[in-house]
Amino acid sequence: FLHGRGESGGFAVANAQSLPWLLSRGHNASFTASFPFIVVAPQCPQECASENGWRSDVLRGVAELVHDWVTTDLRGDPTRVYLTGQSMGGHGAWTFAAQQPRFFAAVAVVCGYAQGSEQEEEIARRLARGHSSTAVCVYHSADDSVIPVAAADGMVKALAAAAAQGSEVRYVRYQHAPGPPISEYSALVGHGSYEIAYRDAALYEWLLRHQCDKCGRPLARWHELPPPPFTFG
Secondary structure, eight states: OBOOGGGSTTSOGGGTSHHHHHHHSOSOHHHHHTOOSOOOOOOOOHHHHHHTSOOHHHHHHHHHHIIIIITTTSOOOTTOOEEEEETHHHHHHHHHHHHSTTTOSEEEEESOOOSSHHHHHHHHHHHTOTTOOOEEEEEEETTOSSSOTHHHHHHHHHHHHHOOTTOOEEEEEESOOOOOSSGGGTTSTTOTTHHHHTTOHHHHHHHHTOOOTTOOSOOSSOOOOOOOSOOOO
16 A cells, blocks of 8 residues: 555555554444454655655565565565556556556546546556456546546556557546545545545455466566656655
C-alpha cells in the first residue's frame, strides 16, 4: 500500500486514514479479523512530498522487502503479490507496476494519475506486454477536486487501447466522494474516494481472483519511465 503526499515524512501513516487506519485502529474488529492479506505500508521520506512522487530507490527497497521478508520469512504467496496506492501513491503504483511488470498479480489504483498522455501510453504498454498482462482496477470520483477524474479516464482509455488478449481492466467511477477524514484536508471534496474503495469487500474479492504464476523475484534491472513533461500540484 502506497500512501499519498500528505503522509510523507514524519506523518504517522498508520494513524492517518484509509487502509492502514482501517487495519490499525481496531475500530472494526471483523474487518481486521477477516482480512486475508499481509499488508506492507511503507512510508516515503519527506522528499517525496517535495517531489510529489514515490522515489525509485524507495520502491526498490519495498520490492526487496516483499521478496526477502514477506514471501520468504512470512511465507507469503509470491504468485499473489498485489499493489495498491492512493493519490500520489496511486501514481506510485502505476510507475512501480510499470517498472516491475512481472512482480504483481494485480494492481488497484485509487484517485491516482499518470503524468501526461505519453506516460499513460507507456505504462499501459508495459502492463499489457505479451502474455504477462497485469490485471488492473481503477477507482476515482467524478467530483475529485485534487486529481481530476480525467486522469483516471485517460489511463483507463490507454489501458484499453493497449490491452493484450485476456487482460482485465476494472473501472469504478464514483459520482461523489467525501473529502479526506483528516481535518486539515477535509475541504478537498471528492478526493476521499479511498475511504469508500478500501471499505469495499468487492475490491479484495477481485484481488484474490488473480494469480501470477510467472511472478517472483523483482527484476534486478528497473525499467525506468521517461521523465514526465509536468506534474500535478
